[in-house]
Amino acid sequence: MQNVQNTLYVMTPNAYAHLDNTTVRIEVERETKLRVPLHHLSALVCFGNVLVSPALMHRLADEGKSLVLLDRSGRFKARLEGPVSGNILLRQAQFKAAGDRAATLETARALVAGKLRNSRSVLLRGARETTDADESASLSRAAEALAASLRAARDAADLEVLRGVEGEAARGYFAALNLIVKPQVRDCFALDGRTRRPPRDRFNALISFLYSMLMNDCRSAAESVGLDPQLGFLHAVRPGRAALALDLQEEFRSVLADRLALTLINRGQLSARDFDEREGGAVMLNDRGRRAVVAAWQERKQETVTHALLDTKVPLGLLPFIQARILARTLRGDMDCYLPYLAK
Incomplete structure (x- = not known):
């Protein structure tokens, strides 16, 4: 517990x-x-x-x-949960914006830009910290590819093009993450692309678990300000899918979940014994591994960072709630456009 x-x-x-x-x-x-x-x-x-x-x-x-x-x-x-609460006027504004193709695309572009900028910062940090010159160069090239994806996302004419840019950028990003894992543990935590349902390796099992907890926080954040978590801008609306929570999650995947995964791996806080391989090739965290990750996740959320827009230090765990409030202000018309969280 x-x-x-x-x-x-x-x-x-x-x-x-x-x-x-x-x-x-x-x-x-x-x-x-x-x-x-x-x-x-x-x-x-x-x-x-x-x-x-x-x-x-x-x-x-x-x-x-x-x-x-x-x-x-x-x-x-x-x-x-109990009865739906929150501001009906805000939800009306959310539905109106989601029905406006130009407004939807503008918000989706901002979400993708936040994701790509933060993913790029993870790769650049890895390039600075590695002692291997060739690997540093490879990480820098991958970061530059994300910069190109940022420019392409800015010019995307519609959601399908934008999603394609984001998907291609994600493939390059995950391919480069292996180089940030310390050489002595790469065999144990090799990331062979992004696999889900089920994860096929320990790295994927770890980040899938972290993404699940992050998504729950983002859903709570959306609901806390009165937004409908089912109606998103970047992610397509489907029955039972918390599309807006998935939208909010994008800009935090790398800075909250991926960085923590790399820390746990590189510091030896997780090992092969914290995972179980199941029939059919699925890999999952076992009970011991889950406990270690949940404890580290909660500690990570208590760390503070400076939020550039607010110009104040806040706990990492509050970032989804702050960004949900910024999105709500944008939908109400109090801000010209949605500004994603950008890590330093």
Whole structure:
């Protein structure tokens, strides 16, 4: 169990979460492992086979706190929430903008620009830090390719072209990430392109898990300001898909998730024993690995950075909420265009 920043993560298989007056109690095999006052929590996140009592579900819904269910690998399964809240005028503005092709394209371009700029910063940092001149040159070339993709994204005539630019840039970016992994652990954490559902290697398993937690934070961020997380600009709308949360996630993938993955790998905080290989070639974090990653994720979110637009230091974990508020201001007409978060 991890209780950080008002979110309680329950990862122990067959744990039982239930209400004890005004306290959430977590039991494993009828032994109490944790007690948390309900008013200290904003969300309960359960991994895998965790039991939650109906009374606790009802109380969470009544108090506007979310219950999120993920599978053992961290993939989103379901979310329980109370009645929809937020500003109906903001959601009307969101739907109006999503129905305007020019406004949709402008917002999508900004989201992709944020993603490419931040991805480029990861590669440039890797180029500076490596002691191998050839690898530094390769990373610099990959970063320049992303700069070219940025220019192409700026000129994209429609969403399909923009998505194509973003997809091609992502392939080049993931191909270069291997060079940021320390040579002594590259065999263990080789990244053979981006694979999902299921991940085919340990690096993919790690970033997929991190992306799942990031997506949940971005969904919460969208909902916290009254936006509809289902209606996005860059990602196509599909039933059951939180398209806006996926949109917000793009600019944070590299600076929050990928950088943390590289840190965990290069510092030896994860190894082959933290992953299980399953029938059919799937690779997943095991229980020990998930615990280590969740703890590191929460620590990472408490680190502070300077937000250029606000000109103030903020915890990394608040960035999705800040950007959701900036998007809301843009949709209301308080800002001329959406400005993504750009890492230094």
